[in-house]
Amino acid sequence: MPAPEASRPGFARWLSQSNDVTSVFLAAGQNPDLINLAGGLPEPALWPVDELAELAAEAVRNHPVETLAYGPIPGLPALRDLIAARFSTPTLRLGRENVLIATSGMQALELVGKVLLEPGATTIAAQSPAYLGALDAWRPRDPEYRPMRLEDAGFDPVTALAGAQFAYTVPNFSNPSGRLVPLAQRQALVDAAHETGTWLIEDDPYGVLYYEGAPLPRLLDLSGARKPGTYDGPVVYMGTLSKELTPGLRIGWIIAAPEMIAALAAAKQGSDMCSSGLGQMIALRAFERDIPGRILPDILATYRARRDALCAAMHEHLGEYLDWQHPSGGMFVWARARDPRLDTDRLLAHALAHGVCISPSSVFDPEGLDRGAMRINFTLNAPERLAEGVRRLASAIQATLAERS
Template identity: 35%
Template sequence: MSSAHITFDTTGDKIARRVRKMRSSAVRDLFAAATRDDVISLSGGMPAVSLLPVEDVRAATLAAVESPEARAVSLQYGPTNGAPGLRAVLADMMRDLGIRVKPDQILVTTGAQEALSLIAEAFIDPGDIIITEGPTYLGALQAFSAFEPDVRAIPFDDEGMRMDLLEEELKRIGKGNPRLKYCYVIPNFQNPGGVTMVAERRRRLLELAREYDFMVVEDDPYGRLRYDGGHQVPLKAMDENVIYLGTISKMLGPGLRTGWIAAPESVLARINLVKQGADLCGSSFDQIIVEHYFKDIPWQKTLQKFVAVYKERRDTMLAALEEFFPPEATWTHPEGGMFLWITLPDYMDTDSMLAEALEAGVTYVPGNSFFPDGKTGRNSMRVNFSFETPESITEAIRRLAKVIEDRLELYRVFIEAGALPGYDRKEAAMTDEKTPTPWEEVVADSEQNEEAVMQAREGNAEQIDIAEEAVRDAQQAAAPAEEAAE
C-alpha cells in the first residue's frame, strides 16, 4: 500500500493581503540548484569565508564563552538596541569612514536585512512613496513590499543614480507630499549594478532631500571592498540626518547575523519599538563574538586579503567577458564590491534563459528580480565574482556566453529578415562592432518578438525557413544596387 498522501492548504483565504503580493527571492530560489556539483554559481552574494583565519575566529568565539562572566552575557537576553560594547566598537569603526556617531546613535540588528524591514515597518503605510535606484537590491524590495509602498525606481549610469531623473520624479510627486517617505540608495558598488555614486550626485541627493522633505537611507555593505579609485565620502558623513545601514557580513561572515543602523536618536527610538515586537533582541552570542573580533583582533589584515582576492576575481571576470561575450552585450566595470551588471539586447529574456543556463551548468540572477514591477530589466542579469575561484569564473562565463550566443543566433536570423519591428539592418551594419547598438530603438514589441523566437526554439522549423527565405530575398534584391555602386 502506498504511503503517499496529498496535503491541502486550508489557509489560503486567511493569508494577509500584503503577503499575497510578496515575491520570493530569486537568489533564495537558486540556492538549491547552485549546490549541484556540476553548477558554477554566479548568482549568490556570498563572501569567501574560507579566507578567514581559523585562529582569529576561534579566539573571538572563545572570548564569548570561556568565563562565567562572559557566558552570563553571551547566552542571556540582551538590550533591544544591542550590546553596549559592540555599539562602541561600531562607532569607532565608522570613524575610519569619516562618520562620527555616538554609541547611543547605533542600533544593532539581526543582519542589515532586518534593518531594512524595521525601517519599512516604522515608516511605510500602504501607498506611501519610496524611491530606489533602478535596479536595486532585491532584498530591499522584499522588505519594503510587505508594507505595500509605491516604489519609484530611478535609473543609474556609471556615476550612480541619475539626479536629473530623480528631480523630474520629485517634481511629479510634489513638494511637501506627506506620502513621500524616503530614498533608499546603495552608493558604493551598488547591488546589483556595481556602480558608485560620485561626490557631486551625493551632494545633490542630499540637497533634494532637504528641498522635498524626504529621508535618505544609505545602505553600505560593500564600502570597504574597494579595489580601484579613491574613497568616496559616505552620505552619512555629509549629513547627520541620513539613516546609515552597516553589516559585518562582508568583513567577517553572514553566519553571524549582525548589522546595524546609525541614525538620529529620535529615529532609533521608533525603530527600537518595532524591533521589540520583531525579535525582542538580537543574538547576544553573535554580538559578543563580533565585538571581540573587531576590538581584539587585527581584522584589517584579513580585510585586505579579501580585497586582494576579490580584485583578482573581478579582473578575471572582466577579462572573460571581453574574451567570450558577444558584441551585443555590455556590462559595468565596478571599482569594488561583489557584482557587475550585464545588459543584453532588449529582445533577450534572461528570466526564460535561466533554465538553459542551469542546463549548461551556470547560474545568475535575472535582471527583472531587481525592479519593483518584476518585469523591467528582463534583458539584464546580475553576476557575482566574490565566491568562485578564477578558474571557475572563467569557465562559468564561457558557458554563459555559449547559452547567450545560441539564443542570439536565432534572433539574428529574424533581424536579418527584418522580422523584428523597428530595426534598421543597414544602419546597424554601419556601426562599429564594439559599439553597443541602440537597442531601445530596435524592438517595437519585445514580447511579440520573444514569443516568435521561442516558437522557433521549440522546433517550429517553418518560422526559421520563412526568416531565412526573407534573408535570401533581401540579399538578391540588394545585389543589383551593390553592383551599380561598384
C-alpha cells in the same frame, strides 16, 4: 468520526507577489557542478576560522551574561559605542544613541520598513535597479516605488525625494548595478534630503570593497558636516559584518538620528527582541582586535583578481552579446543585453540547464518588467571557474537567442 476538515484561511496577499528566484537558486544548488554567479556570497577561505573559534569560546567563558542572556533591545552598549566611535569623524559626532545593532543588514532593511511604511500608502524613492533583498523586506507593506535613475542626465534629487517617505540608495558599488555614486551626486542627494525632509537610506554593505581609488565620503559624513552636534540628520546608514568578516553571525548596524534609533528599537522589540549576544560579543572583540582590518588586504586582492578574471572572460566570450562596465569595487558586474530579444528570465532557465546561474534583472525591478539585463557575481568563484561559468553562459545565451529567432 471527526468532523470533516474545513478549508484553511488564506495567506496574506503579499506572499502571492513574492518572486521565486530564491527557491530556483536553492533547488539549483543541489547540482554540485553548477557554477553560481547569481548570489552575493563571500569566499569562505578568507575567514580567520581558528581565531574566530577561540574568540567565540572566550566570549562565552568571560562574558556569559552578555553572550547567553537576553540583551538590551538596541544592542550591547559596548558594541554600540564601538560602532559610534568607528564611524565618527571630526565633522560627524556619533554617540551610542545613534546606533542600533540589527540581526543582519536584511533585518536593518526590514526594521526601517516597519517604522516608516504605512501598509499600502507609502512611496519609496529607490535607486533603480534596486536590491532584491530590500524589495523582499518591504513587499509585505505594499509600497509604491518611484525609481531613481541616478545615471540619467536629467535626474533631479529634490523632485525624486519630495513627498517620498524615504529614499533608498546603495552609493558604494550598488547591488545589482555595481555603480559607484560620484561625490557631486552624493552631495546633491544629501542636500535634497535636508531640503525635503525625506529620510535617506544609505545601504552600505560594500563600502570596504574599493579595489581602486580612495573611498568617497558617505552620505552620512556629508549630512553630518552640515550641522555641529550629535548627529540628528535624515540619513539612515546601514552597515554589516557580512562582507568584512563573515555573514553567518548575522550582525549589522544602523546609524541614524536618535529619534529613528528609538523607533527602530520599538520595532525590533516585536521582531526578535534582541540580537544574539554571542554574535555581538564576537563582533565587538573582532573589531577590538582589528581582525577585519587585518584580513582586508587579502579580501581585496582576491576579489580584485576575480573581478579582472570575470571581466576578461566576458570580454572574450560575451562581448558580442552584452554591454557592461568594469566595476571599481563591490561584488557584481551588471550586464545588459545588446539584443532586445535576449530575455534574461528565459536565459536563466537555459543557464541552469548549462550548469551556470545568474540573477536576471526582473528581480531587481519592483514591477518585474526589466528583462534585459543580469547581475553576475565574481567573489565566490576562483578565476578558472569564473571563466568556465562565462563560457557556459555564452552557450546559454546562444540557446536563448536560437529559441527566439
